[in-house]
Amino acid sequence: MRFSICPRDTTRRSTGPLSVGMRAVLHLLRQYGPMTVPDMGRAQALSRQFVQRMVNDAAARQLVEVTPNPAHKRSSLIRLTERGTTVIDAVLAREHAALLRAGEDLTDEEVTACLRVLSRLLDNLDDVDVN
Numbered sequence: 001m002r003f004s005i006c007p008r009d010t011t012r013r014s015t016g017p018l019s020v021g022m023r024a025v026l027h028l029l030r031q032y033g034p035m036t037v038p039d040m041g042r043a044q045a046l047s048r049q050f051v052q053r054m055v056n057d058a059a060a061r062q063l064v065e066v067t068p069n070p071a072h073k074r075s076s077l078i079r080l081t082e083r084g085t086t087v088i089d090a091v092l093a094r095e096h097a098a099l100l101r102a103g104e105d106l107t108d109e110e111v112t113a114c115l116r117v118l119s120r121l122l123d124n125l126d127d128v129d130v131n
Contacts, residue, residue: 016061018091021046021054026063026080026088034079036069063087 018026028040037055041048055078058064063084069077080088103111 018087019054019057021050022058022063023088023091025051025054025058025078026084027092029064029078029080030085030088030092034067034077036072036075036077038075040078058084 024044025040028043029035032043035043037051038048040046040055041051044051055064055066059066062081064078065081066076067079069075106114
């Protein structure tokens with residue numbers, strides 16, 4: 001099964017649906033700026049090879065570009081293109097709106113209970129070895 005994020009605006013027509021992995025790479029670059037593939041892998045606890053595939057897919061769609069890294073000759077920096085910024089901004093805005101709609105009818109108590117459960121799940125996952 002392959003999950004994808006399907007924009008409902010012009011970004012979908014120009015780029016096609018984004019895989020969850022590619023969306024994660026774009027979001028990471030939007031949040032932190034240019035990064036190397038190994039840095040992105042460490043930040044997401046993913047293999048460098050998987051991240052490289054996602055970067056290659058994004059580069060093929062002109063969503064990211066490879067630039068020289070002054071700190072490391074062999075590990076280039078990956079950065080969003082203007083088109084990539086537009087696409088990830090549209091995805092994030094749509095997700096934000098969907099989350100606001102999803103929580104419209106929840107009480108404060110329900111939100112507090114949900115946060116408590118999610119926090120406990122995250123705490124229990126801290127000991128999971130991702131390698």
